[in-house]
Amino acid sequence: MNNEEIKIESVSPYVGVPAPVYLEDDIWFGPAPVRSQKQLEYMEQERVIKEQEYEFESVEIEPINIHQLMYDIATESSSTTLHIDPIGGSENLQYMYE
Numbered sequence: 001m002n003n004e005e006i007k008i009e010s011v012s013p014y015v016g017v018p019a020p021v022y023l024e025d026d027i028w029f030g031p032a033p034v035r036s037q038k039q040l041e042y043m044e045q046e047r048v049i050k051e052q053e054y055e056f057e058s059v060e061i062e063p064i065n066i067h068q069l070m071y072d073i074a075t076e077s078s079s080t081t082l083h084i085d086p087i088g089g090s091e092n093l094q095y096m097y098e
Contacts (some may be wrong), residue, residue: 014037022039023032035043 021042022035026030
């Protein structure tokens, strides 16, 4: 076989865990080295992003009584199936297992 006949497939680049942008103090390896200006700026951006995420998470998106509100909306415009004989919907399941 000739070297020209061997088709070498492209080798994928190394895929692994990237090095951290900055090191933190470690109980095994000791204190982190002095941080560069770029690392300090990155840390500040990271802090701001985490604060924004925390503020977003702390905003109440859904009221505590959401189930009652949904029930009220569903039943305000028309009657429920309780007036039908036999009653409809999941109410029938109560009678099947009694």
